[in-house]
Amino acid sequence: MNAEELLERPDTTSPEAGRVALKFFFNIMELWGCTPAQQRVLLGGIGNTTYHKYKKLPQVRLPHDTLERISYLMGIHKALRILFSNSPDKAYEWVHKANAAPPFNGQSALEYMLHGRVVDLADTRRYLDSVRG
Template identity: 90%
Template sequence: MNAEQLLERPDTASPEAGRVALKFFFNVMALWGCTPAQQRILLGGIGNTTYHKYKKLPQVRLPHDTLERISYLMGIHKALRLLFSSSPDKAYEWVRKANVAPPFNGQSALEYMLHGRVIDLADTRRYLDGVRG
């Protein structure tokens, strides 16, 4: 594989990509104030053993589902940082505030995402992308 091919498509299945994704995930979870139980749900309902293994930030090939979930969370985080660029703390608070807009219907975005389905993460990201315009 030449350098041009490497630049076109990063190897998201590499163990290093898994470590980087997990590092991002745990940093955002700390900013959002998520409990270990909530984090396990957001990662797809993983077990305690896997969760504690991931917390050590190993170089690991993450399952596609886990990478997809973390990718949506990256998009959510980015959108919030752009929307609240002058006040990052508000970006972190937003996920916990009740929101009457669909798809949340009175729940916070975090409560909505904790239903545990990938579509809940996708809906949240889509909502924020729509707000951003």
């Protein structure tokens, strides 16, 4: 069972769902080249202690907010993989490139998402979904 399937199942509060979600999160953060500070913001502004605990990929019941954030990141990752199916590296670079389109208005998607609000992740996902059609 993969991370997306676990998060879409009714019991997203299980410790195993938390571990799988964190594994996905840290894998995509490595591909995107995000710093630990950026990762903590994307997870909802978690503290250093919690971040290092999560890095060990424990079986943990993640807060709803954290699961929601990771779910949006999964959707963003999936949309980018579809949009850049012929060039996966470009999918990972896209988050760092300036984008004139709303809601980014000249910022990169990562800069926009680093405002730290769940809606910033949701906006990014909606934008990519609209580009996909």
